[in-house]
Amino acid sequence: DVKVTQSSRYLVKRTGEKVFLECVQDMDHENMFWYRQDPGLGLRLIYFSYDVKMKEKGDIPEGYSVSREKKERFSLILESASTNQTSMYLCASSLVGLKDTQYFGPGTRLTVL
Amino acid sequence: DAKTTQPNSMESNEEEPVHLPCNHSTISGTDYIHWYRQLPSQGPEYVIHGLTSNVNNRMASLAIAEDRKSSTLILHRATLRDAAVYYCILRTLSSGSARQLTFGSGTQLTVLP
16 A cells, blocks of 8 residues: 655644654555645645655745655645744645546644644 | 536435546546545545446445536445545546646535444
8 A cells, every 4th residue: 555654643843943743655656745735725835846856836836845855755835934824734646648647645633723 | 627516515325325426527538437436534536437438446436428418426335434535537648747636516425334
């Protein structure tokens, strides 16, 4: 089974802190994604990556950056956390090509005080 | 990706079959119908997908209308663990670069003991 793991299930940070969310997948998938999920807004794509060191902006990249130095790891960085970044953050991975089922991690619930 | 319409919520009794409908009247010939579900406090998980023919797997069955404008996810024997939000998503057949999943609001399935 594909496994996508996220570094924390729950995280509490203060406004202005730099926050790192880590995601690791063990199936050699080329694609990795970061979404956030908010009540009433569904899942929204922040960034995705289709290869090591490659990244593309999603629908809501402002206030975030990403890093993909190794194929299995995709990091989401909040340079200066703000209260409106309180959310559930979900990482996913998929293969390139026709069978692009996305496999999600369990999510990180981030609270910014 | 084309739009889908699902009921906001449905209820089922435990151990009975559940039919979750999805309308996608603007579906194109190259759109696959995907279903994901999200259990409480977890990331979404892939359930099933199909193009034209009905599909079965260990989790569920997918019945696709002959004109492809609607489909139904069938859980043959609902359990309490099937209580989740079920999302119907259309995905255009494409190889190559990563594509995000666009989740609508889905159907909240409640399973009654």
